[in-house]
Amino acid sequence: MEKFQESMYKLIVETSTNLPKDVRRAIAAAKIRENAGTRAAMSLDTITKNIKMADDNVSPICQDTGLPTFKIKVPVNVNQIEMKKAIKKAVAEATNDTKLRPNSVDSITGDNSGDNLGEGTPVIKFEQWESDYIDVRLILKGGGCENKNIQYSLPAELEGLGRAGRDLDGIRKCIMHSVYQAQGQGCSAGFIGVGIGGDRTSGYELAKEMLFRSADDVNPNENLRKLEEYVMENANKLGIGTMGFGGETTLLGCKVGVINRIPASFFVSVAYNCWAYRRLGVKIDPVSGEIQEWLYQEGEDVDFDKMKEEAAAALEEKTEVRQVTLEAPITEEQIRELRVGDVVTINGMMHTGRDAIHKYLTDHDAPVDLNGQIIYHCGPVMAKDEEGNWVVKAAGPTTSIREEPYQGDIMKKFGIRAVIGKGGMGKKTLQALGEHGGVYLNAIGGAAQYYAECMQKVEGVDLMQFGIPEAMWHINVKGFTAVVTMDSHGNSLHQDVESSSLEKLAQFKEPVFK
Ligand SMILES: O=C(O)C[C@H](O)C(=O)O
Ligand code: SF4
Incomplete structure (x- = not known):
């Protein structure tokens, strides 16, 4: 060996x-x-x-x-x-x-x-x-897609779908719901592995085991084959689309497995995997x-x-689409001109900040002046070159919703004008964008090489005690492109897609498998 x-x-x-x-x-x-x-x-x-x-x-x-x-x-x-x-x-x-x-x-x-x-x-x-x-x-x-895994205990009441009973049709409803609840946050379009039965642990184990199946195999169990085909056809009618931007493809694969359960338990466990479905053997x-x-x-x-x-x-x-170029420091007027759907190209400085930084900034000063600046929700892969300078090896966005409790306050406190991430943010941030004059830009989740190429120079790093992914990197970029999905006029593409997909989900309320 x-x-x-x-x-x-x-x-x-x-x-x-x-x-x-x-x-x-x-x-x-x-x-x-x-x-x-x-x-x-x-x-x-x-x-x-x-x-x-x-x-x-x-x-x-x-x-x-x-x-x-x-x-x-x-x-x-x-x-x-x-x-x-x-x-x-x-x-x-x-x-x-x-x-x-x-x-x-x-x-x-x-x-x-x-x-x-x-x-x-x-x-x-x-x-x-x-x-x-x-x-x-x-x-x-x-982690973003892992956070979108979900486990149902049947019977259950599901938003949009009503009662899910302890039968194949109840399972069908859980799977449809699992795709809906992920929205674009797990970097859709995704792949799901589903485990029916077991306990809370072995159910998830089975769901993850399903992710090792080949994307284009056919389930030998007739009931499960029909279920997989049904989900593939209908989940794509939810209109969530790539990155939750709306569109024809929401799900790229669905693999379902079954194991026995004990009489009192009936779990349906779903492991959601992003499009960056990295598994080999x-x-x-x-x-x-x-x-x-x-x-x-x-x-x-x-x-x-x-x-x-x-x-x-x-x-x-x-x-x-309208294309706009921005370079920090950005003024409130520039932000107020932006509307959902605009494509923004960024040149110049941006600063990374994710979970640890957001928590830190609530009760500390920022290590650099963030007035008019851009925060990028990103935990990069970094390396040092021969001269000892940092270089960016991979740097796509992280799921922004985790910063929802902090974001609005931090933007106001430091005068930050733009936040880049993926998957969108909630009501509190949307309101702060309106009050303060800020914008949320959605980058393409998982596109780590694409964005790393835009990153011309690492100007510095602060708060390295949080580790490489969580530190605050100050990076000079060129041609970094993202889409406005939340603007300062109360518009949110994420809110729109979530409510339209909930309406579409309700179409699947009636029983299919008897
Ligand atoms: O941790 C990250 O860089 C991203 C994470 O996988 C996410 O999807 O939010
Ligand atoms: S950021 Fe990467 S790992 Fe996270 S969900 Fe997106 S593609 Fe997957």
């Missing part, structure tokens, strides 16, 4: 940087369905560009490389203790090489271990089997530890480059 650590390193790098073929095909199909010139089509264009860049740069597709989770099947007599050690070394090495973001944080103190190792991280699960090779699967599922030789075969390689590959040219031509023909 002397090659096992190296094999695990290769698996981690490949999973983080190269999206599997089945996922690429699902994204390509979504792209064909979207009308050229719409916000959804433009977002998908950025997404496919990003997938290509990650591949070319051998850099993370999304900056959030999740909680690395390994599922391993081993023949008898293979030393699992040694394998665990080798995996941990490979994880630390991949983190050091910026293929993984340092993501393991002490739950109480917030201290980042810096190498992705710590209590409970990475997750490594073994199972013995009778085959003569080792099967290792890895999933890198980020390898077959390993149990003697040498070498990779014998890569999994998820069946079927046709997608040429996103060719699709890109076609999309660019179509966009030029049809796009009628």
Whole structure:
């Protein structure tokens, strides 16, 4: 097994940087369905560009490389203790090489271990089997989509859908609801794994296990096959679309599994995965530890480059959106001119700030003058070059709603004019945007390479005690593009999509599976 650590390193790098073929095909199909010139089509264009860049740069597709989770099947007599050690070394090495973001944080103190190792991280699960090779699967599922997982206990009352009973039709309602409640916050269009039955733990285990199925397989269980097909057809009628911007494709895959339950419990557990569906697998030789075969390689590959040219031509023909360029410091007048739907290109300075910074800024001064400035909800992957200067390796937006309790007050306190993130914010922030003269810009979630390329220079960093993802990075950008989805006139695209998708969800109230 002397090659096992190296094999695990290769698996981690490949999973983080190269999206599997089945996922690429699902994204390509979504792209064909979207009308050229719409916000959804433009977002998908950025997404496919990003997938290509990650591949070319051998850099993370999304900056959030999740909680690395390994599922391993081993023949008898293979030393699992040694394998665990080798995996941990490979994880630390991949983190050091910026293929993984340092993501393991002490739950109480917030201290980042810096190498992705710590209590409970990475997750490594073994199972013995009778085959003569080792099967290792890895999933890198980020936090934004993980936060959109949901577990139902039947019977339940569901908004829009009414009663969900303890039967196949009740399960159908839960799954439809799970897609609705995710909105764009888990970087839709997403993939869902569903676990029916079990207890609260094994139900979620099964849901996550479903994410290891191939996106285009067919469920051998007839009832579940019908359910999967129903969900795929109808969830896409909810109109949530890419990033929650509205559109034809909301869901890219639905895989359902079932296990027994105990009489009093009836759980339906849903694991939501973003479009950046990073999971791969390898077959390993149990003697040498070498990779014998890569999994998820069946079927046709997608040429996103060719699709890109076609999309660019179509966009030029049809796009009628207003384009505005901004550079900080921004005035209130400039902000008041912006309306939902405008596409903003940013040049100059922006400052990152996410969970720890928002909490900190409520009762501390800012380390730099934020008057007229732009805050970017982002936890980047960073590296130092040979001269010791910081460079941005991956830097897409994080889910903004977590900052809802703080955002409005912080904008007013420091005079911040624009906030960039993804998934939108709530009523409190919308009101503050109106009162203070601020704007919310939605960047394309997961497009970490695309945005990293816009980042020309890291001018400095503050509050490094919060760790790399949570520190405040001061970055000079060029051509950073995002869409106005909440303006200073009380308009919110997120509010609109949420209420229209709730209306659409209600169409699925009547029983389908009897
Ligand atoms: O932590 C991040 O960088 C992003 C996170 O995955 C999110 O979707 O909010
Ligand atoms: S930012 Fe979006 S694409 Fe990246 S891990 Fe989070 S949910 Fe997934």
